[in-house]
Amino acid sequence: MLFRRRRPDGRPDGPRRRLAVAASAALAVAAAVLPLATPAAAADPADTTVTVNASAGLGTVSSTALGANTAIWDADMNDPEVASLYRAAGIGALRYPGGSYADIYHWVDNTAPGGYVAPGTDFDAFMGTVKSTGAQPILIANYGSGTAQEAADWVRYANVTKGYGAKYWEIGNEIYGNGVYGSGWENDTHADKTPDQYAREVEAYAKAMKAVDPTVKIGAVLTMPGNWPDGSVATGDTGDWNHTVLAAVAHDIDFVSVHWYPNTSTGEQSLAAVRQLPGELREVRNLVDRYAGADSARIGIAMTEINSNSGGGAFTSRPNGLFAAEAMITAMENGVFTVDWWDTHNGAGAITTVGGETDYGDMGMLSNGSCTGSVCEPAVNTPFAPYYGIKTLGALSDPGDTMVASGTSGAEVSSHAVLRADGDLSVLLLNRSATTEHTVDLRYLGFTAGSAAPQVQRWAPGDNGLVDATGTATAGSATLAPYSVTVLTMHPKSGTGSSAATVGAPGTPRTTSVGAGTATLSWPAATGSVDRYEVYEQLGTNIQLLGSSTGTSVTLSNLPAGSRHTVNVLARDKAGHLSRPSVPLTFTTGTPDDSTCTVSYQVTSGWGNGFVSDVVVSNVGPADIDGWTLTFDWPSAGQSVSSWWNADITSDGQHVHVTNTESNARLAPNGGNSAEFGFVGANDGANPAPTAFRLNGTVCRTIS
Incomplete structure (x- = not known):
């Protein structure tokens, strides 16, 4: 039964499927950044910088x-x-x-x-x-x-x-x-x-x-x-x-x-x-x-x-x-x-040539030896x-390892990293260019590599699968062949990083309360003798200290209304060493209950890559408003406004600026009336609702 039919979303069906602390902590003003390890000098200037932060956890494998x-x-x-x-x-x-x-x-x-x-x-x-x-x-x-x-x-x-x-x-x-x-x-x-x-x-x-x-x-x-x-x-x-x-x-x-x-x-x-x-x-x-x-x-x-x-x-x-x-x-x-x-x-499906190799149009990871016309796949179970x-x-990675943040300066190279249970750090480097070799300069936060050469495993054109390529890269520099994946695994320098800590990672944090500008977090205690716990916000591959506590809870203050934060909790031992990070927690602060304005934002229909939204703006303060501007930011870069009614809308990137029309310029005090407008939007990916709206500069209470 080797048939294929097309589904409405463009995917084929086939034999495969479809049928076939306790105390409050003040917000830190300055970012707490762990020192960068100095990379080894590369033979040629690197065109891409890769930064890995072993203290910014993304979760457990x-x-x-x-x-x-x-x-x-x-x-x-x-x-x-x-x-x-x-x-x-x-x-x-x-x-x-x-x-x-x-x-x-x-x-x-x-x-x-x-x-x-x-x-x-x-x-x-x-x-x-x-x-x-x-x-x-x-x-x-x-x-x-x-x-x-x-x-x-x-x-x-x-x-x-x-x-x-x-x-x-x-x-x-x-x-x-x-x-x-x-x-x-x-x-x-x-x-x-x-x-x-x-x-x-x-x-x-x-x-x-x-x-x-x-x-x-x-x-x-x-x-x-x-x-x-x-x-x-x-x-x-x-x-x-x-x-x-x-x-x-x-x-x-x-x-x-x-x-x-x-x-x-x-x-x-x-x-x-x-x-x-x-x-x-x-x-x-x-x-x-x-x-x-x-x-x-x-x-x-x-x-x-x-x-x-x-x-x-x-x-x-x-x-x-x-x-x-x-x-x-x-x-x-x-x-x-x-x-x-x-x-x-x-x-086998449609036979094509991709990058000089035969593509059998087969959605399996292993060959089943089938043919399309006179062209047959390799032997059954060939990868x-x-x-x-x-x-x-x-x-x-292995189960139990901790995924950590990494990033690159170049669009054609991506990176992912894992802090292993034994303290080693593994970094995956992927070159998505079909034609260009890239040399990368590797830098680390919260991890210092030892003197031993890293283990290198590589899957590149010409390799017979995933091969041992140890000796072709250092902890500080690697050259990536076009269309390749390289995995470096490094031992830590003795006495450095989380491997030197005498405390384990704290348990998974959760929010116990979230307000317009505050959030209270709690977490299960870490093993070992903890001096204090520190809460860090992820800012790409950087981290910022938000608060600390000698107990297993903290209240974070001075957070912007309607703002999203991803944080890790780390334990610091008596000697000053930081543990590996907890599982991350992402939360969004609320909007003020006592605001003088309210905004209701509702998606009334959608079709995957487009949607219709209805917005209602009310003045619940004591003063009359004659002429208004509403601003908000899209959470995702793929969201945009295509057309609108009952308002005038302009956009600058993800920032949206809405002004009244002549017929709805006046907003009576104490909720006496409302202005309602709508728009057709487009989304390339997710379509989350905006988290904060400002009416003439005032943050409104958002009504879901």
Whole structure:
């Protein structure tokens, strides 16, 4: 069954899926910057500077961080060689039974009416591969044609009868693709195909499945912000998919599941589109925070399908391998606990030539030996470029390591870094240029490299996969071949950095209260004898001290209203050494309750890359206003205003300036009247609401 059909969003379907302290602390005035280590001199002047800050934590690498999809139509999914390749790449999660096939699949008899099931792909055979790999399963309960009872019976068989300990269970695949928004590829036999019905069923599934095993984690399907059908509201519905589902089930689930296929036409464009991911994933977290409240901290984000878009034809060639590395580590850095490549094997598609190599149009990471016309893929289980891209991430980190901030001065080089559990620092350097070699100058904050040469692992054109290239770079300088990924691993200088600290990292911080200009944080204590705790804000690869405490809480003051902050808590020991950073916390301050103006901002409709907003401005102060200006800033660089009504709007980058028309210039005091205007906007990526509005210079209270 090697067929392909086009979906409305441009992605192909095929055999693969769719069916186939305690005391208050004053705000520090000056930034507290850890000293830079001096890099070794390079033979040639570097064209790019890479800065790594080992004290700015981005989170802990999960045991399920790197994942892959498997599918019951794949006769090779349980080959022993596949498990060996998974292990070599560090893959720790395997998703089953395969995309949209999940919504026609019945586990008890291993059937999928309307689809093909290959021999030897039943659940127990799959679990054999899971165990051989040392991975964890991510299982998709049949929502489309199944029932809550069928899912509960599967949990009982897996975890009670067989003792598999299957932890993660999604409820359905891409259920928003059931036709409710006009496009249908997902099987859904429910008469009611609305997000309300999906939410009701998720509640029923969660109740039935947890009655069998209370330890299972239940996941609900969301749309990816900024991607169709995000923001779409079907006829008769009161809200879009994400808002409707989360409003109903936020307290019943343990994680949310999103998929990401960038809407681009070339491999290079897909690689560039990774810049959208941080904002889109931040918006997912914002939605969970909004509806789950205090429960949000226990709700994870899973990206259970990812691949580049179909338009460019670059699937098995090097651009997609670079995309796999860049996109998956970016998702991990932005709070995703598992990123699962679509998929292990798939099938040959359109044959193209990309960068001088044959691209087989196959969305799998391993060959399945199929052909398009007279052109055939290499032998079954031969790794394609995405496999090697993922393998570089396995070389970069292990579960339990701490991801830390890094950045580059050049647009064609990207970097990612991990502070390992043993104190070593690993840095991934990716050259996205197909033709230009780049020399980088590496600098470090919070880490001093020892004298030993770093271990170097490289995947570059001409290499036979990921190779040992030790001796080709130093801790201070590396030369990157075009279209390459290089991983440097360095030991710390004795007595320096967090490896010298006698205290562990503090626990995950949380906000206990957030005001218009203040935020109170608390965190679990660090191990060891702590002298004090310090709260640092991330400013790119720099950090700024916001407050300190001898206890496990702090109140931060003098924060701007409606401002977003990402912070880490670090412990300092009696000798003055800083621990490794805590898991990061991102929060946004509120707007003043006692303001003399209010603003209501509502997105009334959307279609993935565009939206309509309605804004209502009120004067609740005692003085009359005759003529007004409203200003705000877009949170994302991809947001803009296209057209408007009942106001005049101009923009300067992300700054928006709104002035009254003749008919709504007067705002009576004490809320006597309001001015309402609207606009059509565009968004390239996430579409978060502005956080602060100023009316004639006064920060207003924002009404959500």
